[in-house]
Amino acid sequence: MSTSYTRRGFLGLTSAAALGAGLSACTGGGTSTSSGGSSEGASNNLRLFTYEGDETIGLLKAQVKKFDQQAGTTTTVDSLPGSGAAVYPDKLRTELLGGKGPDIWRIWGGQIGAPFAKAKQAMDLSKYYDKFGWNDSVNKQAIDGMTFEGVKSGLPFTSLGLGAWYNKSLFAKAGVSAPPKTYAELEEVNDKLVAVGVTPLGTGGKYGWHIMRLYEYLLEHTAGPELHDKLLTGDESWDRPEVVEAFTLFKKWQDKKWLPQGALGLDPSDAEPWYVQGKAAYTICGTWTEAGAILPAKKDPAGFGNFELPTDKEPLRHSGFVEGYMINAKSGNPDKAAELIDFLAKPESQKALQITASTVKGAEPDPKALPLSAEWADKAGDHPFYTIQDQAFPKKEADQYFSVQSDLLQGKMTPDAAAKKMQEVISAWAKS
Numbered sequence: 001m002s003t004s005y006t007r008r009g010f011l012g013l014t015s016a017a018a019l020g021a022g023l024s025a026c027t028g029g030g031t032s033t034s035s036g037g038s039s040e041g042a043s044n045n046l047r048l049f050t051y052e053g054d055e056t057i058g059l060l061k062a063q064v065k066k067f068d069q070q071a072g073t074t075t076t077v078d079s080l081p082g083s084g085a086a087v088y089p090d091k092l093r094t095e096l097l098g099g100k101g102p103d104i105w106r107i108w109g110g111q112i113g114a115p116f117a118k119a120k121q122a123m124d125l126s127k128y129y130d131k132f133g134w135n136d137s138v139n140k141q142a143i144d145g146m147t148f149e150g151v152k153s154g155l156p157f158t159s160l161g162l163g164a165w166y167n168k169s170l171f172a173k174a175g176v177s178a179p180p181k182t183y184a185e186l187e188e189v190n191d192k193l194v195a196v197g198v199t200p201l202g203t204g205g206k207y208g209w210h211i212m213r214l215y216e217y218l219l220e221h222t223a224g225p226e227l228h229d230k231l232l233t234g235d236e237s238w239d240r241p242e243v244v245e246a247f248t249l250f251k252k253w254q255d256k257k258w259l260p261q262g263a264l265g266l267d268p269s270d271a272e273p274w275y276v277q278g279k280a281a282y283t284i285c286g287t288w289t290e291a292g293a294i295l296p297a298k299k300d301p302a303g304f305g306n307f308e309l310p311t312d313k314e315p316l317r318h319s320g321f322v323e324g325y326m327i328n329a330k331s332g333n334p335d336k337a338a339e340l341i342d343f344l345a346k347p348e349s350q351k352a353l354q355i356t357a358s359t360v361k362g363a364e365p366d367p368k369a370l371p372l373s374a375e376w377a378d379k380a381g382d383h384p385f386y387t388i389q390d391q392a393f394p395k396k397e398a399d400q401y402f403s404v405q406s407d408l409l410q411g412k413m414t415p416d417a418a419a420k421k422m423q424e425v426i427s428a429w430a431k432s
Helices: 057-071 088-097 110-118 126-132 140-144 168-173 183-195 212-233 241-255 288-294 334-344 347-352 371-380 395-409 415-431
Strands: 004-006 045-050 074-079 104-108 155-161 163-167 199-201 280-285 304-307 318-327 384-387
Touching (some): 045 057, 057 074, 057 334, 057 347, 088 104, 088 110, 104 110, 104 334, 110 395, 126 334, 140 155, 163 168, 163 371, 168 183, 183 199, 212 241, 212 318, 212 384, 241 415, 280 288, 288 371, 304 371, 318 334, 334 347, 395 415
Parallel strands (some): 045 074, 199 280
Antiparallel strands (some): 104 318, 163 280
16 A cells, blocks of 8 residues: 655546446457466457546547557447446446456546455566556556556556635635635635635545545644555554544534535536636546646636645645556457556656556646646656545445545534544454
8 A cells, every 4th residue: 555656746636537327238348268378369359447427438449449440359348437436346346256357447546456366366567567568657556556556457548636626716806816725824815715705625525536635635634644544555554633623624614605505416527617607616536637627627727726735734645546547367369458558657648548647758737738637747747646535445434434524514424523533444444
C-alpha cells in the first residue's frame, strides 16, 4: 500500500471519471492456462471491460478498432459507468469467479486493484514490461502504484491528483479575487459565497466516494502528512483528537451550508460539473473535468481555474491515485491482450483518448488544447500526494467508512463516535 508519491507532470485524470451502466455478453477470457504462454493458435477474440463514461467511450472504441485492424483481432469493449469503485470491482470479481471474465480490464491501483493481483486473477506483466519497454516509457511512481508484493500486475496509464476547480465569475460575485492560501481563508471564502447565494462546494454523497474527497482533505489538514499516512495503514489509532476534529469540521461544512442541500443523496456525476454550470462555486476533482465538463459545455477555460486545497501543513499534499489495465491470468490470448495495452499506451493513442494526466512520456497535456490541465501539471506536478481513501482501504472497509460519513452528516453519530467506529473498522482490517 502506497503512501505519498511525487510525480512531475502526470497529475489529473482522463475525461472518463464519470461512470453509468450496461454489461454485454462475454467474448474473451477463460480458455488458456494462467501461465500466459504463447498465443499461437489462441483465440483472436478479446474483450475489454472498463468504466469509461459516455463522453469518452467512443474515443476508446475508435482506438481499439484501429488496433484490431492492424492486429487481426476482434475486440469487444464493454463499459459499466455510473458508480465508480462502489460497484465496478464487484461486477468484475463476479465475472472472474464465474470463469468468464474479460481479457483486459481497467482498474484503480491501491487496495482496489490489489485483491485481483493477490488472488492471481491478474497476470504478472513483468515479461511484457520487458518486451515493450514499459519500464522506460511509463512513469516509475505510477508503476509502483500497480505493483503488488513485488509483482507488476497492471500497466498504469493515468496518475491522478485532485484539487479545487472553480468558477472565476462566482468567486468574483462573492468578492473573492484569488484562491485561498490557508484553511481559514477557505472558510472565509465559503462564507462569502453563501452570503451572495452561491453554494461553495459541488459534491454528491451517493455512493460515498465523492463527498469523501472533502473529509480526506480535512483529515490531511488536522492530522498532517505523517499521521494521515499512518492512519491509512492502520499504524495509528483513529480514536484520537485529530480525527475527531476532522469529523467536526466535516459536519460544520454541512451545517454552514457550504455543501449542497441534500448532498448525501446527490449523484456525483450530476454534482461535480455544477461549478461549470454556475450551480456551485467549485468542486474537488482532477484534470478530467476540463475535457469532460468545461469543453463539452463549450465554455472558455479562461473562465475557470484550479488550486491546491490549503492544508497549513508541510509538505502541501493533495489526494491522488493511479489507474491502469490488468490482463486476465486465464485470457485466451494474453500476448494479443498485451499488444492492445501497449497500443493504448502509445503517446499518440493517449492523446487520441484525450487523457489529461497520462503516465506515458510524450503524452503530457497540450497547453493549447487543455490549458487548465497543463497549468495544474506545472504548478502541482512536483507536489506529493496521499493515497485517495477509497483506494487506501479495501472495498469492505471503504463501504463502512462511507456509512460512518453518512451517519455523521445525518446526525446519527457524533464526531467522537465516528472516530471510535473508524478505529474499529481499520483495526479489524489491519489484524486480518
